[in-house]
Amino acid sequence: MALVEIKNLHKSFGSNHVLRGIDFTVEQGEVVCVIGPSGSGKSTLLRCVNLLEKPQQGQVIVRGEDITDPDCHLDAARQQIGMVFQQFNLFPHLSVLANCTVAQRTVLKRGPQDADRIARANLERVGLSDKIDAYPAQLSGGQQQRVAIARALSMDPALMLFDEPTSALDPELVGDVLTVMRKLALDGMTMLVVTHEMAFAREVADRVVFMDAGVIVEQGPPADVIGSPTEERTRTFLRRVLDPTHVEPS
Amino acid sequence: MSTDATETRPTDASPDRPGAINAVPVRHPGRWIAIAVIVILAAMLLHLLLSNKAFDWRFVFQAMNQQPVINGFIKGTLLVTVLSMIIGVGGGVVLAVMRLSDNPILAGVSWVFTWFFRSIPRYILLFTMGTLGILFQQGIAFGVPFDWKIIDWLGLSGDWRFYTLDANQIFTGIVAGVIGLGLSEAAYMAEIARAGIMSVDPGQAEAAEALGMSSGKVMRRVVLPQAMRVIVPPTGNETIAMLKDTSLLLAVPVIGELFYQLQSIGSTYYKTFPIAVAATLYYLAATSVLMVGQYFLERHFGRGFGTKAPRAARPAGAGGA
Numbered sequence: 325m326a327l328v329e330i331k332n333l334h335k336s337f338g339s340n341h342v343l344r345g346i347d348f349t350v351e352q353g354e355v356v357c358v359i360g361p362s363g364s365g366k367s368t369l370l371r372c373v374n375l376l377e378k379p380q381q382g383q384v385i386v387r388g389e390d391i392t393d394p395d396c397h398l399d400a401a402r403q404q405i406g407m408v409f410q411q412f413n414l415f416p417h418l419s420v421l422a423n424c425t426v427a428q429r430t431v432l433k434r435g436p437q438d439a440d441r442i443a444r445a446n447l448e449r450v451g452l453s454d455k456i457d458a459y460p461a462q463l464s465g466g467q468q469q470r471v472a473i474a475r476a477l478s479m480d481p482a483l484m485l486f487d488e489p490t491s492a493l494d495p496e497l498v499g500d501v502l503t504v505m506r507k508l509a510l511d512g513m514t515m516l517v518v519t520h521e522m523a524f525a526r527e528v529a530d531r532v533v534f535m536d537a538g539v540i541v542e543q544g545p546p547a548d549v550i551g552s553p554t555e556e557r558t559r560t561f562l563r564r565v566l567d568p569t570h571v572e573p574s
Numbered sequence: 575m576s577t578d579a580t581e582t583r584p585t586d587a588s589p590d591r592p593g594a595i596n597a598v599p600v601r602h603p604g605r606w607i608a609i610a611v612i613v614i615l616a617a618m619l620l621h622l623l624l625s626n627k628a629f630d631w632r633f634v635f636q637a638m639n640q641q642p643v644i645n646g647f648i649k650g651t652l653l654v655t656v657l658s659m660i661i662g663v664g665g666g667v668v669l670a671v672m673r674l675s676d677n678p679i680l681a682g683v684s685w686v687f688t689w690f691f692r693s694i695p696r697y698i699l700l701f702t703m704g705t706l707g708i709l710f711q712q713g714i715a716f717g718v719p720f721d722w723k724i725i726d727w728l729g730l731s732g733d734w735r736f737y738t739l740d741a742n743q744i745f746t747g748i749v750a751g752v753i754g755l756g757l758s759e760a761a762y763m764a765e766i767a768r769a770g771i772m773s774v775d776p777g778q779a780e781a782a783e784a785l786g787m788s789s790g791k792v793m794r795r796v797v798l799p800q801a802m803r804v805i806v807p808p809t810g811n812e813t814i815a816m817l818k819d820t821s822l823l824l825a826v827p828v829i830g831e832l833f834y835q836l837q838s839i840g841s842t843y844y845k846t847f848p849i850a851v852a853a854t855l856y857y858l859a860a861t862s863v864l865m866v867g868q869y870f871l872e873r874h875f876g877r878g879f880g881t882k883a884p885r886a887a888r889p890a891g892a893g894g895a
Contacts, residue, residue, distance in 0.1 A: 376780055403786035413781035416878040417799045426795055427785035459878040472781075479785060 325388055327352045327483055327514050328373060333382035335368055342368045343379065344538035350483070355515045357525035357546070360535035361561055366518045369535070370487050373516065374405045387482065403431060406476030410488040412468040414460040420447065420471050421456045424478045432479065439478075446474040450504045466497030470504055477508075484508065486517040522565055526550050534558045630848045638852045642835045647856055650831035654752055654820045659813055661756025666763020671793060673768055684764065691761035696754070697822050703745060703754035704826035710741035748830065751823040759816060766808045770801030802875040810868035814861050821853075832856060 326349035335343040342365045350356050358366045371377040373384060375391055375398060384391050391401045415423050424443035428434045434442070447453055450470035460468055469489055476484060486505065490498040502524050509515055509528045519525060525532050525546055532549040534542045534557075542555045553559050563570055623629060637643060672684040691699070717735035718724065725731065744750065774797050782796040783789075823831045833853050840849035 374784055376784060399786045399788050402784060405784070407781070407784035409777060409781060411777055413775070413777040415778065415781070415796055415800075417803075417875075418878070427782070427787060430791050430795060431786045461878055475785070485784075 326350060326385075327354075327387060328516070329383075329385040330369075330373070331383040331385070333369070333372060333379050333384065335365075335372060335377060335379045342538055343372070346382070346538075346540060348533065348540060348543070350514060350516055352482075353512050353514055354530045355509045355513075355528055356517070356531050356533060357529040358516065358518045358533045358535060359520070359522070359525060359550075359561070359565075360541075361564075364535045365538045366535045367487055370485050370516060370518050373483075373485055374402050374407055376407075399431070403479055404482045406479060406481035406484040408469065408472050408476055408484065408486045408489045410491050412460070412465070412472045412492070414468055414472055414475070416460050418459075419456070420452065420458050420460070420463070423460070423471060424475045427475070428478055442480075443474070443478050446477040447471070449477065449507075450474045451500075464497060465493045466500045469493065469501045473501075473504055473508070483514045483516065486515065486519070488518050488520065490519070490521060520565065522550060522562070534561065536561070628847050629851060630845065633843070633845055634848045634852045634855070637836060637839050637849060638855065640835070640839060642830075643832065643839070643852075646830055646832040646835040647860075649748065650823060650828060650834075651817065651820045651856070651860065654748060654755065654823065655813065655817045657752045658755035658759055658816055658820075661752070662759025662763045662812070662816070663767075663809065665756065665760030666765075667767045667798070669760060669764035670767035670771055673764065674771060688761045688764050691758050694758070696758055696819055697825050699758055700751060700754045700822050700825040703750040705745070706750070707742040707745040710745075713738040714741050714744065715739075747826065747828050748823070751820075751826045751828050754826070755816065755819060755822075759812065762812060763809065766805055766812070767801070770803075770805035771797060773804045774800045799875070803872075803879060806868070806871050806875050810864065810871070813868075814864055817860055817864065818857060 328350040330346055330348050333343050333346040334341070344365075346365075346369055358369065360366045368377055372379050373386070375384065379392060382392070386401055386404065389396060389401060391398060415426065418426060421440070421443055424446060425436075425439040428439040428442060429436070432439075444453065444456065447456060450473050452467060452470055452474065455463060455467060455471070460471065463471065473484075473489075489505070490501050493501065498521070502521060505515070505517070505524070506528050517525075517529070527546075529546050531543060532546045533540055534549055534553070534555070536557050542549055542553060542558050548554075549558065550562060553562060669684045669687060672680040673688075675681055694702075715733075715735040715738040717733070717737075721734035725733065744753075778796050778800065779792050782792040787795065820831065821833045824834055828834070836849045836853050840846050
C-alpha cells in the first residue's frame, strides 16, 4: 500500500485553477522531488498533502485513510506528516528546545522527560545540540531551518514534506540544510520535496516529478527526468534552471 | 578599516601629519536657558505647594488615612479595577477570537456586542446597570427556558427552576459596577486583542497546524502568546484608564468608593480643595505601581523579539556550523 495516494486532485484559488487533476503516489521509504517552474502548483500540491490547502475535488489518502473526508480526524492525520516551510516558521517566543517539545507535549501528550529526550536527540541529528537554549531570532537562517526539521522529526512522522526548504537561505547556508536532508533520506525517511536544487534531486531522489501549469508532465528516476527528459516542456525548464545565462534561440 | 584605525592612533602620528585637533565641545546655549527656566518654575511650584495654606497638607493626609477612604481605595478602586479588567481582557480575547472565526453567527454576535457597549458612555452604562433590577423583579432563575409556558401547555404545575438569584442584589453596588465596567472594557479589549491576533504571521498557525495541533491549541500555545506582545502595551493603557473610571461607580451608585468617601469628609469639614489633592495623590500612586507592572509584563512577552536580531536575519559570523 502506498504511503500517500493522490487521486484526481483539483484546487483553485478563485478563478485561478492551480491544480488540474493530479494523480500520484509516494511509497514507503521513497524520496520524491517535485520540480517545475514557479506557479506550476508544486507548493500547492505539497500543501494539499496535509490539507493546509483544501482541494475542491479529489482525494488525498495517507496510510489508507482519506484525509479529505470531512469525518477524518485531520489533527491525528497531520501528526504523521512532518512539514518544513520555506520561511522556517519557527515559534519565535519559544526556545529551540521548546519549539521541538511543544507539540510533543500538547499533541502526543508525552511527558516532559520523554519530550525533552526526543527533542535533544533530533537536535543532535541536525547538528544543533549547542543551540538548545537559544531563541530562533539568534540563529542563522540555515540553523533555523535545521531546527524546523528537528521540530518536525520530534513528532516521529511517517512522511516529511519540504516546501522549498532552501529557497530563503543565503547560498553558503544551503549546503548544511541539504546535508541534513540527505542524511534523513539515507536513514530511510519517506520524503516529498519541492525544490529548485537540481543537484540534490539528481543525487538523492528516487523519483523526480516535473509539474507545469497544474499537471504532472513527466515523472521517473532522476537520470531520466533530469538526465534525458522526453517532454519538450521539461527540457525547456531544465535548460533555464541549469544554464540561466543561456539565451533561447527565437 | 582596521589599518585606518591603527594609522590614526596618536602614538603612530608621524611628523608630516597634522597635529592633534584642539576639539571644543559643541555649545548648547538653548539647553542652559531651558534649565534656568525650568529651575525657576520648579521653585515656584515647590513654594506654592509648601506655603499656600489652601493645600492644608495635614488635612490631606488625615483624610487619606481615614478607614472608609482606605476601604474605598482598596475595594472601590483597586479591586474593581482588577475584577473589571479580568472580565474585560478575558471577554475581549473571546470576542476577538469569535470575530475572527469563520462562523458568521459568532462573528456577528461579537460585532453587535462591541457595537453596543462601545456606543454607551460608561457613566450612563453604570447608571443603567444600577437600575436593571427592575427588569427582573422575580429574580434571575436558572432552569428550563420558558418553563411556565411549557408547563402551562402540558397542563402541569410548579416550575422547572433550580436556582434563583435576587436581581436586586446583583444590579446594585460594586457587583453592578464590576459587570458594567467589565462588559464595556471587553468591547474595547476585543479590538485590541483582534489587532494582536492579526499581527501574528499566518505561517505560525500553519506550522502549528502541520504539527497536528487543534485550532484551540494553535490559538493558546502559538498565536496568543505572540499576540500578547502587541496586546500588552494598549492593555496597560486600558488598565490605567479603568483605574480612573472606577470613580464613575458613583453613578450606580456605589458609596464605598474612594472619591465619594473623600467628598463626604470634605463636605463635613467644608474643605473641598484638599480633598481633590488627596484623590489626586491616591490615583498618582496607583498609576505609578501599574506602570512598573506593565514594564515587567512587556519584558516577559517580548521574549525572542525586539533588541535581538529580527526573524530570518542572519547575524554576522553565525553561519550554519
